[in-house]
Amino acid sequence: ICRLLPIPPVILWLSKGKVVVDQTYANLAAGGKYHHLLGASCIRYLAQYDRQEVRDAQEPLIYFATVGTFNQKDKEKGERLIFKSEIDTADNSTWEALKLRLDADDRRRPLLVVYDEGHNLTDQQMDLLLELEPDALIAASATMKLPTQLGNEVKALKDEGWPDEELRPHVDAKAVADSGLVKSRIELGGYEAPMEETIDSLIADMHDAEAEASAHGVGKPKAIYVSKTNIVEGNSLQKA
Numbered sequence: 469i470c471r472l473l474p475i476p477p478v479i480l481w482l483s484k485g486k487v488v489v490d491q492t493y494a495n496l497a498a499g500g501k502y503h504h505l506l507g508a509s510c511i512r513y514l515a516q517y518d519r520q521e522v523r524d525a526q527e528p529l530i531y532f533a534t535v536g537t538f539n540q541k542d543k544e545k546g547e548r549l550i551f552k553s554e555i556d557t558a559d560n561s562t563w564e565a566l567k568l569r570l571d572a573d574d575r576r577r578p579l580l581v582v583y584d585e586g587h588n589l590t591d592q593q594m595d596l597l598l599e600l601e602p603d604a605l606i607a608a609s610a611t612m613k614l615p616t617q618l619g620n621e622v623k624a625l626k627d628e629g630w631p632d633e634e635l636r637p638h639v640d641a642k643a644v645a646d647s648g649l650v651k652s653r654i655e656l657g658g659y660e661a662p663m664e665e666t667i668d669s670l671i672a673d674m675h676d677a678e679a680e681a682s683a684h685g686v687g688k689p690k691a692i693y694v695s696k697t698n699i700v701e702g703n704s705l706q707k708a
Contacts, residue, residue, distance in 0.1 A: 477578035
């Protein structure tokens with residue numbers, strides 16, 4: 469998309485959960501396993517938004533954030549930092565700067581919004597994002613359900629003659645699986661045991677799985693444990 473635009477855009481990459489945002493940032497930042505897919509770009513958290521950097525940039529700027537950063541119905545209350553201005557310097561808020569997003573020639577940079585886990589997009593979030601006047605919005609989800617506001621935008625585009633396959637493209641599930649983005653095997657175990665014993669067992673199984681994975685030249689396995697409480701004795705745990 470960036471290659472089709474007249475000047476490098478600002479990209480706002482959002483998701484509801486902080487874990488998802490942090491994982492995506494790590495994967496797309498320099499050294500991340502998907503960094504090569506982006507080409508030349510500048511990657512930041514939205515908290516690092518700098519007006520001068522936006523003016524001077526010669527490549528796309530990608531800012532990561534959770535929707536909680538801006539998801540506030542009454543911005544005048546000023547509870548979100550993104551809506552606050554620097555009184556001492558008379559700088560406008562990050563939100564207002566994001567609306568302007570001017571380059572060195574005072575041209576407004578295009579804005580692309582990527583919403584990961586797009587089924588969490590609400591009408592309130594959509595209303596706020598539309599204030600930024602984005603040039604494109606990509607809502608990605610395996611279980612997409614359009615909220616009313618986004619549905620209205622899609623309908624308006626359909627009324628203008630856009631075909632449905634361009635508005636709601638589908639990614640082949642096999643292609644996703646072949647790329648390694650889908651875990652091919654998940655093993656669950658439920659335990660009634662002290663936390664230390666369960667974690668020791670999990671780590672031992674993890675080492676065995678790593679050795680098998682290395683021997684067969686496949687990706688590194690992952691393990692998690694889930695606990696209902698912080699109680700050590702009689703803890704109910706699961707491991708995957």
